[in-house]
Amino acid sequence: MPDKRDVTLAVNGKTYAVSVEPRRSLADVLRDDCGLTGTHLGCEHGVCGACTVLVNEKPVRACLMFGVQAEGKTVRTVEGLADGDTLHPLQQAFWENHGLQCGFCTPGFLMLAAGALQENPDMTDDDIKDVLSSNLCRCTGYQNIVKAVRLAAREMRARARI
Amino acid sequence: MKAAAFDYLRPADLGEALALLATHKDDCKILAGGQSLVPAMNFRLARPAILVDINDLNELDYLRADADHLKIGALTRHAAFHRPVVEGPLGTLLAKVVRYIAHYPIRQRGTFAGSLSHADPASEWCLVAATLRAEMLAKSVRGERVIAAGDFFHGTFTTALEPDEVLAEIRLPAMAPDWRVGFYEFSRRAGDFALGMAVAAARVEEGTIREARLGVGGVADRAIRLGTLEDQLVGKPASSALIDGIAREARGMIEPNGDIHASPEYRRDLIATSVKRALTEALA
Ligand SMILES: Cc1cc2nc3c(=O)[nH]c(=O)nc-3n(C[C@H](O)[C@H](O)[C@H](O)COP(=O)(O)OP(=O)(O)OC[C@H]3O[C@@H](n4cnc5c(N)ncnc54)[C@H](O)[C@@H]3O)c2cc1C
Ligand code: FES
Ligand code: FES
Numbered sequence: 001m002p003d004k005r006d007v008t009l010a011v012n013g014k015t016y017a018v019s020v021e022p023r024r025s026l027a028d029v030l031r032d033d034c035g036l037t038g039t040h041l042g043c044e045h046g047v048c049g050a051c052t053v054l055v056n057e058k059p060v061r062a063c064l065m066f067g068v069q070a071e072g073k074t075v076r077t078v079e080g081l082a083d084g085d086t087l088h089p090l091q092q093a094f095w096e097n098h099g100l101q102c103g104f105c106t107p108g109f110l111m112l113a114a115g116a117l118q119e120n121p122d123m124t125d126d127d128i129k130d131v132l133s134s135n136l137c138r139c140t141g142y143q144n145i146v147k148a149v150r151l152a153a154r155e156m157r158a159r160a161r162i
Numbered sequence: 163m164k165a166a167a168f169d170y171l172r173p174a175d176l177g178e179a180l181a182l183l184a185t186h187k188d189d190c191k192i193l194a195g196g197q198s199l200v201p202a203m204n205f206r207l208a209r210p211a212i213l214v215d216i217n218d219l220n221e222l223d224y225l226r227a228d229a230d231h232l233k234i235g236a237l238t239r240h241a242a243f244h245r246p247v248v249e250g251p252l253g254t255l256l257a258k259v260v261r262y263i264a265h266y267p268i269r270q271r272g273t274f275a276g277s278l279s280h281a282d283p284a285s286e287w288c289l290v291a292a293t294l295r296a297e298m299l300a301k302s303v304r305g306e307r308v309i310a311a312g313d314f315f316h317g318t319f320t321t322a323l324e325p326d327e328v329l330a331e332i333r334l335p336a337m338a339p340d341w342r343v344g345f346y347e348f349s350r351r352a353g354d355f356a357l358g359m360a361v362a363a364a365r366v367e368e369g370t371i372r373e374a375r376l377g378v379g380g381v382a383d384r385a386i387r388l389g390t391l392e393d394q395l396v397g398k399p400a401s402s403a404l405i406d407g408i409a410r411e412a413r414g415m416i417e418p419n420g421d422i423h424a425s426p427e428y429r430r431d432l433i434a435t436s437v438k439r440a441l442t443e444a445l446a
Contacts, residue, residue, distance in 0.1 A: 005170070022170035022213070025204075044163040045201035046268060058241075058270040064200040065271070068170050069193075069215060116266060133352040134265030 007071050011036065012080030022068045027051040029067030030077060038078040038107050042136070049135030052108040052115075053077050059115030078107035081114065089159070090114055090152040099148035101139035108135050113149045121157055125150065165203035172215045176222065176301070179328060182214050184303040187325045190214050195239065195272035197264065198280045222275075222330060231297075231333040240269035240277075240287075251363065252294075252334065255343040259286050259361070262345075265353040275329045278314070281321050283419075284355040284380040286347070288315060291332065292385040293361045293377030298322075299331040306330070315384040341365050341373075344443030346436045347380075350423075356380035357424045358432030360412075360440035364395065371395045371445075376408070378436060381418040381429045388412055388437075400445040409438035 004019045011034055018033040025044070030036045030053070042048035044063045051062040054076035081088040090110050093099065100106040109132070116123065116131040123131070128149050137145060171190075173179040183190065190212035193199060202208040216222065216237065223237035227248045243260040246253030263269060263277075263286050277287040278298065290296070291311050298309045300323055314322050323329060337343075347359035356379060363375040374395035379385040391408050398404055418429035 021167060023165045023167050025164070025200075028164070044204050046197060046264075049265070049267065052267055059267040060271050061197075061267055063204070064196050064268075066165075066170070066196075066200075068172075069196075069217065112267060130261070130352065131266050134267055 011075040020067050024067050025063050026065040026067045027062035050108040052111045054115050059112045089155045093148040093152035097148040099144045105137040163204045166209045169212045180303045183326045194276035197268050197272035234274050234332040236275035238274050240272045250339045251341040251343045252337040262347045279329050289379030289385040292387050297333040300327040301330040302327040317383040342444045344440040346439035358436045360436035362440040362444040364444045369399050405441045409434045412437040
């Protein structure tokens with residue numbers, strides 16, 4: 001058994017002190033060592049996007065980073081989106097617009113959209129489609145995901161103006 | 163699909179990184195964005211004993227433009243090019259091309275230098291580097307050297323880099339404001355690797371082409387700069403007949419590879435189409 005490393009992770013504003021092998025992906029560390037199973041794993045080679053989380057507020061594939069690499073960075077997962085019992089506008093919009101069916105891809109899409117909207121709150125429809133093409137969904141046919149992100153973006157812009 | 167065990171080293175600066183590479187040579191691999199290396203490790207196609215993570219080397223995270231070059235430090239991520247990094251045609255071209263590289267989250271981590279070091283035959287940055295005659299600055303404890311793009315790419319996933327070397331900087335020649343640029347890529351889905359693509363650039367004075375750059379990628383074991391066709395463009399008036407002729411010649415010049423994604427015959431047609439569309443954009 002190769003040596004484990006002590007790693008301190010800052011996830012959703014909380015500190016997690018874990019001891020992990022360097023070969024463990026950030027996704028596995030989040031799920032198995034931090035108990036945050038909202039981050040899903042589909043392909044484990046960067047194609048499906050189910051594992052998307054924010055690292056230093058940028059959406060990245062958590063299957064293509066090692067947990068040890070996240071030391072010193074901030075991580076945000078789907079568990080960190082809602083404010084207590086109040087859903088994030090993206091979560092609310094996915095719910096209201098039927099943006100999910102089985103839900104397997106949903107955490108990845110939510111974090112992808114959350115990160116992209118942080119960089120550009122005024123994404124056009126083409127921008128939204130381009131960004132959402134990063135992730136795969138086997139159920140919805142994508143239309144309702146696009147719609148949900150479009151409406152959530154509008155809601156988030158409206159709130160930012162208040 | 164999990165990576166095999168490895169030892170993880172995280173140097174704090176370039177000097178430390180170079181010393182580690184000199185000590186461990188073939189046993190170690192540089193970890194940059196990890197967007198090519200980590201999938202290969204998860205598939206166990208790559209099983210490096212040691213990873214040297216260069217992500218803390220902030221001294222390599224820069225973009226500098228001077229009169230002659232755009233200098234791209236090794237830690238510059240693909241996403242840095244989403245908006246033009248320099249005024250003029252070069253910045254425009256890079257901002258267009260970057261949209262074809264993988265997907266938004268992958269572009270947040272993947273690096274320009276990682277793409278070149280990985281040398282995927284369908285890499286957009288390799289095509290840009292080969293066509294625009296980039297220079298690569300390689301550093302090791304033994305010193306540094308500059309490698310011309312023509313000598314850098316040796317074939318699929320192989321370059322002139324030695325195991326103890328870091329590709330520290332890429333230098334793209336500056337482009338005067340009167341250059342015009344074009345890029346065309348065909349892939350089956352957004353973000354997929356190119357089945358065929360072309361980059362074109364031209365400087366036109368009063369309707370006559372004074373300088374030209376042309377290259378194709380995704381069709382052979384490395385990006386191909388079409389130097390003889392560049393020469394044929396120079397001195398001629400820009401016209402659709404000229405473009406058609408060049409596209410036809412490009413189609414005949416290259417022996418494309420075939421794989422499950424596309425046959426050689428199909429790729430030959432793609433070469434003609436890509437060259438035609440990239441040149442048409444540049445000469446419009
Ligand atoms: C789903 C998916 C789709 C993709 N689609 C595309 C695409 O369409 N086009 C495209 O071009 N790429 C694509 N990529 C690959 C992506 O662009 C990678 O970022 C890039 O190929 C490698 O850069 P990196 O920084 O991630 O390097 P890494 O994965 O960290 O390293 C790649 C290799 O280069 C070496 N290396 C890295 N940096 C240096 C350096 N500075 N000096 C010396 N050696 C170094 C490493 O040791 C390793 O062998 C895709 C990746 C994924 C997961
Ligand atoms: S599990 Fe990470 S992209 Fe599919
Ligand atoms: S809702 Fe089932 S995969 Fe997207």
